[in-house]
Amino acid sequence: MIVGDALAPQKHNSPANGKGLGLWRAVSGQRFWAISGVDAQPLLLAFAMATGAAAYFTMPSEPAMEAILLAPLLAVALIAVGRRLLAPSLVQFVLWLAFGVVLGLSAGAVRARLVAAPVISEMTGPVMVEGWLSEVETGAKGPRLRIEVHAIAGMPPEATPKTVRVTHRSRLEVSSGRFVRCWSVLRPPPAPGMAGEYDFRRQAWFEQLGGVGYVQGRCRGGALGAPGGIVSDVRMHIAAFRRQLASHVDEAAGERAGGFAAALVSGDRSFMPVEDQVALRNSGLAHLLAISGLHMAIVGGLVFYVMRRLLACIEPLALRVPVQKPAAIIALLASLSYLVISGAGVSTQRAFIMLAVVFGAVLFDRAALSLRSFAIAMILVILLQPESVMSPGFQMSFAASGALIATYEAWTARRAVSDRVMGSVSYSWASLAVTSLVAGTATAPYALYHFDRLAGLGLIANLAAMPIITFVSAPAAAAALILTPLGYGDLGLRVFGYSLEAILWIAETCTAQAPDGISPGKQMPDLSLVLFTAALAAAVVAHGVWRWIFAAALTGPALWLWFTAPGLALHWSASGDVFVRLKGGDIEKISYVDGDGLSPMRFSTLEPSGSCSNWPCVLDSVIGPIRLNAPEGDEGSLEGQQSCEPSDEVSLDLVMTRPSEACGPSLAWSDISRQGGVTIDTTGARTQRATPCKARAWKPCSKDSGQS
Known part of the structure; x- marks a missing residue:
């Protein structure tokens, strides 16, 4: 079998298959790629578009719009000429991939300009924010309110954000769809403080979220009607209906799992306790x-x-x-x-x-479940939402979908030629086990890259939970919908709640048995993730033994780059949290200062430790002892604690304000808050966020966003 045959999922007609030698065949005697394959073409286009969209978002500066618009047209012209003059060959293969790359890049650039909206440039407030409450989200410090802004006191209309998100720390007395007035402190959406972290600031740009902050006191209901326009009016009515639906489901499904049921039915997680969300995340059931x-x-x-x-x-x-x-x-x-x-x-x-x-x-x-359908779906998503390519959700969902469809096709083909017949029960359990294993394996690199860990008993949790969700929870929810006009909908919701209580029990049990999960101990390099993705893509497109050859050839270098990369020693986040890797390999989280930035998403499952109850606090890290001096507001002299006595064998000092005469290596909160976070790896190398301001549309020049 030659490479071209391996990379063509289905038989097809092409000039190189008996109608012509083709450029590459003429040179080497082998067909390099079956570009006319009915499944290969859309798959290649989808993967190339994803590559192009990702390239746009990782560029150091904004590309020229003229080039962005002309590049796809040029690629189409070259492909048209190539089809007339060349048989399927390496040249056409490269042109097809190039077209996909520039199309994905163009989709990102055009979308970034279409969603452009005002963004707050610096800390503002407290000011009066007036607008319509469109969504309520769960937050660690209280409900997070997403408000479609009508006006902000003292801010001209042309500089007023379309949407802001504020944390409401008091008891919430208004519901979605209402006009509200909130005395708030606003700032620009924070940038990531750690290399490789998910860029919330970029996502906020595409959601037209122009500011974040917190409410002083409580939001009050106002008298202004619905926003102008039919679309906005309908959107507010839907928001109000969703809130009422979530409240009803929360009450009818039972106290223990009512919030979980409300989240599944309406997408509103504000009724669900944070502890339950953490248990689902730590057990590998967060996708529910x-x-x-x-x-x-x-x-x-x-x-x-x-x-x-x-x-x-x-x-x-x-x-x-x-x-x-x-x-x-x-x-x-x-x-x-x-x-x-x-x-x-x-x-x-x-x-x-x-x-x-x-x-x-x-x-x-x-065919409904085919790689062609998978490719078309990916192409449409990239054209409509190119920014989602950078999100864990896009990466993990398409990785799982592609791997499952490829496995399904291979399994179906094998069963067609096999004499062995499985019983319906055996087949169902085998399908469930294979589905969980394949999906878990395909999404593992992305979970490790974004979250730095895997759920220790994730496979077991999914094997136990999925039959309940599929065969109990879903039918119960459907029964509730059917019975509601008859007045018995709450019976279905109660059964729905019982099934979700079982899911929560599974999550809590698996979390208790493996609370720390599986962590590699070091951050995956970007290039390793690219190679893992290429390995998965090759395994999906190829078939037969070539699937394993390509996967192994690309996975090997990815693992080598990962294992030889320097690990994390310390990260001081703009949120004020300090993460230190101890000599034993565990990461310690210390809630050191109350900052305004984001804590790294990869450490979202870590709970603050009680190691630093007294100041100064010395931690035995992988790069030597690290001393944390008293944070602001605690007893003790900040500068007096950083002495230069020889007995103090400290490799690094963390202080609030740098002394005028520092006696050794130190980090000061005044620098961290300005730089947006500092990371030190096991080699002692220090990195900080230093992207040029205004290099991209979502990177404004402001001290509050960490730019200078």
Whole structure:
């Protein structure tokens, strides 16, 4: 078998397959790539577009718009010329990939300009913020309110953000959809303080979120009506309905799991205790909370199955119409309704697009679960939401989907030629186990890159939880919907709540047995993630033994780069938290100062330790003793604690204000808050965020965003 055959999932017709030698075949005697493969082309285009979109967001400066718009047109012209003059060859393969790259890059650049909206440039307030409360989210310090701004006192309309998000630390007395007035302190969306961290500031730009902050006191309801425009009016009514629905589900599903049920039905997590969210995250079940592919597949699949069965019972209709087509339309409408009710978050929109492609394939008599459908869904998502390429949700959902579809096709082909017949129960459990294993393996590199750890018992937790979600929770929720007009909907919601209580018990049990999860001990380099992604892409496109050859050839260098990279020794975040890797390998989190920045997402599962109850506090790190001097407001002289006596064998001092005559290596909070975070690796090298201001649209020049 040659490479070209390995990378063509299906047989196909091409000039190089008997109709012409082609450029590469003429040179080497082998066909390099089957570019005309009916599945290879859209897959290659999708992967290339993802590469181009990622390249746009990692560029050090904004590319020229003229070049961005002309590049795809030039690539199309070259491909058209190449198709006429060349047989399928390496040249056409490169042109096709180049077209995908520039198309993805252009999608990112155009989208960044289309969503441009004012962003607060510096700390502002306290000021009166007036607007409509569109969403309530759970936060560590209280509910986070997303407000569509009507006006901000003292701020001209052209500089007023479209949306702000503020933390409400007091008891919330207003509901979604209401006009509110909040006395708030605002600042620009914070930048990541650590290399490789998820860039909230960039995501805020694409969500038109122009400021974040906190409320002083309480938000009060106002008398102004709905915002102008039909779309805004409908959006506020939907927000109010979602809040009422979440409140009802929270009460009807039971005290223990009511918040979990409300989150699954409406996407509103504000009723769910933070401890339950942490348990789901630490057990590897956090994907149940984010309304995405799993939830859309359950809703759409359940409606499709039920409607297909019901329509098949109508004999005149079943004899004249393929019942799967009207069933697909109804399932698509039901999924659209769920999209609206659940808040239409980015991950939910992405899942709906993927599901729409699947049901579209049913309507046009194509294979619903195929790599072609997978590629079309990825292309559409990148065109509509190119910024999502950089998010963990996009990466993990498409990694799992691609791996599962490729596995499904391989498994189906093997069963077709196998004489062994499995029972329905055995097949169901085998399918569940393989699904969990394949999805977990495919998403592991992205979980390790973004979160620095894997759930220790994630596979077991998913094997135990997924049958409950699929065969108990989903039917119970559907029954509640059907019984609601009859007045018995709460019965279905109570069963729904009981099933979710079982899920929470599984999460808590698995977390208790493996509380720390699995951590590699060092951050994965960017290039390693790129190689892991390339290995997964090659494994999806290729078939047979070549799948394993390509995966091994790319995974090996990725692992080598990862294991030889220097590890983290210390990170002082703009949030004020200090993370120190001790000599034993564990990372200690100390809540040192109350800062305004973001704590690294990769350490989100760490709880503050009690190691530093007295000051000064000395921690035995992998680079030597690190001393934390008294933070502001604690007893003790800050400067007097940093002495130069020979008995003090300290490799690094952490202080609030740098003394005029420092006697050794030190870090001062005054520098950290300005630089946005500092990281020191095991070699002693120090890195800090130092991106030029205004290099990109979402990187403003301001001291509050860490720029200078």
